[in-house]
Amino acid sequence: MTTxxxxxxxxxxxxxxxxxxxxxxxxREAMMLLSGRKQRVDDLWxxxxxxxxxxxxxxxxxxxxxxxxxxxxxxxxxxxTFPSEGTMSTSGRISTLLSLGAGFNSDMTxxxxxxxxxxxxxMPFAETRKRLSQIVEFAELGGVIDTxxxxxxxxxxxxxxxxxxxxVSPDIMVIDEVLAVGDIAFQxxxxxxxxxxxxxxxTTVLASQSPVMISDLCTRALWLEAGQIKMAGAAAEVAEAxxxxxxxxxxxxxxxxxxx
Amino acid sequence: MSRGYERSxxxxxxxxxxxxxxxxxxxxEFGGEQPTxxxxxxxxxxxxxxxxxxxLRETFWALVAKDFKARYRAQSLGLFWSLAxxxxxxxxxxxxxxxxxxxxxxxxxVFYLIGAIFWQLFSNVLTSTTSSMIxxxxxxxxxxxxxxxxxxxxxxxxxxxxxxxxxxxxxxFPIFPNAYHFNESLLALPFMxxxxxxxxxxxxxxxxxxxxxxxxxxxxxTSVLTVGFWATPILYSSTMAPEWIRPFFRLNPMGFVIxxxxxxxxxxxxxxxxxxxxxxxxxxxxxxxxxxxxxxxGRKVADYV
Numbered sequence: 001m002t003t004x005x006x007x008x009x010x011x012x013x014x015x016x017x018x019x020x021x022x023x024x025x026x027x028r029e030a031m032m033l034l035s036g037r038k039q040r041v042d043d044l045w046x047x048x049x050x051x052x053x054x055x056x057x058x059x060x061x062x063x064x065x066x067x068x069x070x071x072x073x074x075x076x077x078x079x080x081t082f083p084s085e086g087t088m089s090t091s092g093r094i095s096t097l098l099s100l101g102a103g104f105n106s107d108m109t110x111x112x113x114x115x116x117x118x119x120x121x122x123m124p125f126a127e128t129r130k131r132l133s134q135i136v137e138f139a140e141l142g143g144v145i146d147t148x149x150x151x152x153x154x155x156x157x158x159x160x161x162x163x164x165x166x167x168v169s170p171d172i173m174v175i176d177e178v179l180a181v182g183d184i185a186f187q188x189x190x191x192x193x194x195x196x197x198x199x200x201x202x203t204t205v206l207a208s209q210s211p212v213m214i215s216d217l218c219t220r221a222l223w224l225e226a227g228q229i230k231m232a233g234a235a236a237e238v239a240e241a242x243x244x245x246x247x248x249x250x251x252x253x254x255x256x257x258x259x260x
Numbered sequence: 261m262s263r264g265y266e267r268s269x270x271x272x273x274x275x276x277x278x279x280x281x282x283x284x285x286x287x288x289e290f291g292g293e294q295p296t297x298x299x300x301x302x303x304x305x306x307x308x309x310x311x312x313x314x315x316l317r318e319t320f321w322a323l324v325a326k327d328f329k330a331r332y333r334a335q336s337l338g339l340f341w342s343l344a345x346x347x348x349x350x351x352x353x354x355x356x357x358x359x360x361x362x363x364x365x366x367x368x369x370v371f372y373l374i375g376a377i378f379w380q381l382f383s384n385v386l387t388s389t390t391s392s393m394i395x396x397x398x399x400x401x402x403x404x405x406x407x408x409x410x411x412x413x414x415x416x417x418x419x420x421x422x423x424x425x426x427x428x429x430x431x432x433f434p435i436f437p438n439a440y441h442f443n444e445s446l447l448a449l450p451f452m453x454x455x456x457x458x459x460x461x462x463x464x465x466x467x468x469x470x471x472x473x474x475x476x477x478x479x480x481x482t483s484v485l486t487v488g489f490w491a492t493p494i495l496y497s498s499t500m501a502p503e504w505i506r507p508f509f510r511l512n513p514m515g516f517v518i519x520x521x522x523x524x525x526x527x528x529x530x531x532x533x534x535x536x537x538x539x540x541x542x543x544x545x546x547x548x549x550x551x552x553x554x555x556x557x558g559r560k561v562a563d564y565v
Contacts, residue, residue: 017563024475025475026470026480076283080401080404081562082284084285087282087297088283088284089283089293090281096402099401099402103399103403107329108329112329116325120405122316
């Protein structure tokens with residue numbers, strides 16, 4: 001599986017935020033500059049010392065409690081934000097599924113949103129039109145594709161977003177915990193689709209709260225804690241350690257509990 | 261299970277986009293697998309981001325279309341409203357000026373309409389580009405194409421209703437035949453529009469970048485626009501102003517665009533070459549300053565929205 005070339009490389013990546021207590025206003029800053037007063041700010045390292053390398057076809061799972069930096073790391077891989085230290089390098093077209101329905105326009109129909117979103121992810125229009133039926137079919141939205149998406153349920157929006165994301169010929173896919181919104185049938189379809197993409201050599205980075213999903217889908221995993229890597233390794237091992245660390249039970253025991 | 265690495269699903273057109281992108285606190289570097297750690301000097305970086313934008317021109321049109329549709333889908337009569345507004349303004353202003361205030365400007369309705377549509381474009385573009393980063397917050401968190409496409413696409417989506425309004429100006433020819441003088445100087449009109457586009461892009465790049473960081477920039481822009489409306493020869497002509505103030509008027513590029521457009525449409529007169537060159541230089545300068553400010557701020561936009 002790890003025969004492909006390197007497609008993502010993070011070298012000592014850190015992301016620093018200055019947390020201000022008041023909404024930044026030009027007028028106030030100008031007045032503070034004149035009066036020589038300093039604004040109260042907190043330093044916040046959302047991520048620090050993140051190192052990893054991924055090859056084409058590999059899938060990296062991100063585990064960690066809320067606020068541990070999973071989503072920040074995803075935006076750095078996606079390239080929407082820049083690291084404050086270190087270098088994040090990627091090769092190829094990136095497709096993202098970071099938040100539910102972001103980038104959709106609720107006044108436009110499903111079909112119009114497919115064309116607009118695919119265009120914004122870098123697909124030529126002609127190519128989108130060719131794949132339109134494939135996208136609609138995968139999202140199982142055949143009957144409502146001409147309806148404004150304001151009338152869609154959140155599950156339907158997720159299905160549409162996922163279907164677009166995998167159909168724009170990405171080299172790299174970045175997925176946050178949005179899959180949980182779809183129903184079980186669609187989730188298992190997504191898992192199949194992601195496995196197929198892995199086979200085609202697409203690199204995926206996936207954040208999830210579910211150790212089971214990470215150990216099923218991913219080849220490797222990172223356990224993040226307070227912005228630092230607590231554990232890195234094979235997905236199954238990290239997922240098991242995370243499950244034990246967070247709950248005190250192993251994944252097998254949790255499954256056995258559920259059966260009883 | 262090892263099926264190796266395939267790129268056959270990528271068309272040749274997309275394949276050139278498959279290259280290394282290195283992001284660091286210094287900025288973004290495109291090229292080989294290893295980052296050199298040296299970020300391109302600003303002019304070359306600007307050129308390469310324009311090249312990248314050019315390779316994403318379909319993306320750009322998707323953005324323009326989305327912006328335009330979003331604005332007019334919300335209104336059932338769509339473009340009709342963009343024409344109704346200047347018409348209503350034309351009628352009310354004519355009544356106020358000619359009948360109430362009794363200020364005599366020949367062919368005032370056409371005189372005003374030309375000034376109003378060029379100013380309306382300027383004012384609409386500046387308010388909507390200023391908030392373009394916030395309005396597109398979802399996309400900014402979602403996609404990576406060059407950020408300057410947001411303000412620039414807003415400029416273009418506003419040109420669509422402007423084109424309709426310009427047709428409206430010519431549609432009044434049968435009603436006020438004496439107000440028009442058509443000749444070959446009309447060829448200079450597209451150049452005036454181009455000048456305005458360059459000015460709007462330059463200013464829009466500054467205000468959109470600043471507004472992502474400081475949310476009160478929009479209030480500042482609307483206040484400055486109100487002052488600008490009265491400081492620009494829209495309701496009057498600069499020849500009506502006192503002698504001492506005219507040199508300041510001549511610095512206002514929007515005043516030049518509006519008065520030249522009037523001269524072209526109503527008098528069939530070419531704008532002066534030297535004055536046009538000076539304003540073109542000013543507009544280019546504004547665009548370069550805008551690009552420089554945007555380059556410093558643009559990278560951080562996703563951290564703020």
